[in-house]
Amino acid sequence: MTTPAATLVAPILGWYDAHARDLPWRRPEATAWSVLVSEFMLQQTPVARVLPVHEAWLSRWPTPAALAAESSGEAVRAWGRLGYPRRALRLHAAASAIVADHHGVVPDDYDALLDLPGVGDYTAAAVAAFAYRKRQVVLDTNVRRVLARAVTGVELPPRSVTRAEREVAAALLPHDPPTAATWSVAVMELGALVCTADRPRCDACPVVAGCAWQAAGKPAYDGPPRPVQTYAGTDRQCRGRLLAVLRDAPGSVTKAQLDAAWDLPDQRERCLASLVTDGLVARTADDRYALP
Numbered sequence: 086m087t088t089p090a091a092t093l094v095a096p097i098l099g100w101y102d103a104h105a106r107d108l109p110w111r112r113p114e115a116t117a118w119s120v121l122v123s124e125f126m127l128q129q130t131p132v133a134r135v136l137p138v139h140e141a142w143l144s145r146w147p148t149p150a151a152l153a154a155e156s157s158g159e160a161v162r163a164w165g166r167l168g169y170p171r172r173a174l175r176l177h178a179a180a181s182a183i184v185a186d187h188h189g190v191v192p193d194d195y196d197a198l199l200d201l202p203g204v205g206d207y208t209a210a211a212v213a214a215f216a217y218r219k220r221q222v223v224l225d226t227n228v229r230r231v232l233a234r235a236v237t238g239v240e241l242p243p244r245s246v247t248r249a250e251r252e253v254a255a256a257l258l259p260h261d262p263p264t265a266a267t268w269s270v271a272v273m274e275l276g277a278l279v280c281t282a283d284r285p286r287c288d289a290c291p292v293v294a295g296c297a298w299q300a301a302g303k304p305a306y307d308g309p310p311r312p313v314q315t316y317a318g319t320d321r322q323c324r325g326r327l328l329a330v331l332r333d334a335p336g337s338v339t340k341a342q343l344d345a346a347w348d349l350p351d352q353r354e355r356c357l358a359s360l361v362t363d364g365l366v367a368r369t370a371d372d373r374y375a376l377p
Contacts, residue, residue, distance in 0.1 A: 089236050090257050092295035094268060100291035101271030104278065108132065109139060110215070111270070117191035117216035119143055124208045125176045130167055132277075138167055149180035150189045158376030161365055162332045168321075170328060170365055174377075175203025193217040206246075214269050220262040222254045223269040227276025232257070234280060238297030240306040241282070323347050323356040324365075331366060337375035 109115060110123035122142055126135045142163060146152040152160065157177045164173035179201040183191055191212065192198055198209035206224075213219040229242040229250060236253050243250070259265045279286045287293050287303075298304070316322055326346040330338055347353040357374075360366040367377045 089253075089295075093235055093292050094257060094259060096291040097271050097275055098264075098268060101267070101274055105271075105274055106132070106278075109136070109143075115216075116147075117193070117212065118147070118149055120216040121179070121191050121208075121212050122176065124211050125172050125179075125203065126167060128172060129169060134167060138163075138165055146180075148189060149183040149191065152177060152180040153184045156377065157364070158367075161328070161376050165332070166325070166329070168325070171363055172203065174364055178202035179204060191216065193219065195219070195221060211269075214266040218263045218266045220258060220260070220265040221269070222251060222258060223273070224250065224254055225273055227273045227280075228254070228269070230282060231272050231276045231280045234285075234298035235292055235296045238301045238304075240298060240304065241308070241311070243308070244311070320352065320356050320359070323349075323352055324360055327353070327357055327360060328365065331374065331376050334375075337369050337371075337373035339373055343374060 105111070108123075110119045119139075123135065123139055126139055126142075145163065146155070157174050160173040160177040161170055164170050182201050183189060187197070192201075193213060193216070195209050195213045198204055198212050199206065201209075204212075210221040210223045211225070214221040214223050224246055226242075229246065232250065232253055233239050233242040236257075257268070259268050275290070279289050287296075287299060290296065293299055327343055330343055330346050334342075343357060344350075344353065347356070357366065361368055364377055367375050369375055
């Protein structure tokens with residue numbers, strides 16, 4: 086009986102060798118700091134939007150120590166319009182922890198990475214694998230979708246990572262650490278470019294012949310309804326507008342300047358209060374507002 090590993094691993098590695106995108110955090114000269122920065126930025130954000138910000142960030146702050154030496158407000162300012170700006174605060178906090186606890190060097194150990202502010206299971210595993218070529222199970226949305234289809238025969242994975250998914254991923258992981266690291270990024274790339282959530286390009290898939298979902302007739306997802314993200318009119322959009330005023334200002338701004346950014350006063354006040362609570366905005370002694 087052919088095992089999933091025999092059916093999947095070699096073809097996907099071969100496909101990746103021919104189709105991998107040239108991304109700065111994947112190049113041989115990329116530092117572990119570049120990889121960590123990319124992982125923070127890529128959370129819920131397309132690669133095309135991340136590329137220019139990542140380049141500018143590494144140019145300005147080529148090391149964790151360089152970022153830690155500046156205020157967290159500068160990190161928020163440089164984050165620009167990537168969205169979810171709390172990631173900028175967490176990345177700044179992670180840089181400070183790397184300087185304080187690891188002599189300014191991004192740790193190569195999964196547990197040490199997991200202890201950094203803002204770093205969860207996926208990010209810790211990804212940095213250990215992609216920066217240090219460690220043998221780690223790396224499960225992001227793209228990887229989970231590929232394995233759900235190719236191995237389990239379902240269109241989409243569960244909402245949260247399950248033990249069964251981890252067991253499947255661990256069983257497929259090559260024993261050689263560098264090969265395992267390449268495999269992890271190869272499956273991720275396949276999910277990003279071919280085995281996409283909507284309109285997957287099965288005709289371009291290197292493992293279509295051994296895909297359990299294809300063999301089952303590509304049954305539609307029948308699990309719990311999946312949330313549909315919206316943006317227009319949401320608190321996220323309001324918070325973004327308020328932060329844009331502060332990012333574009335050389336110093337602090339008046340309340341009136343913030344009021345002009347959003348027409349709905351109740352929502353505006355709620356969002357401004359939440360930005361202050363989250364540490365993304367500071368209220369000054371003279372009743373003005375600024376980045377922290």
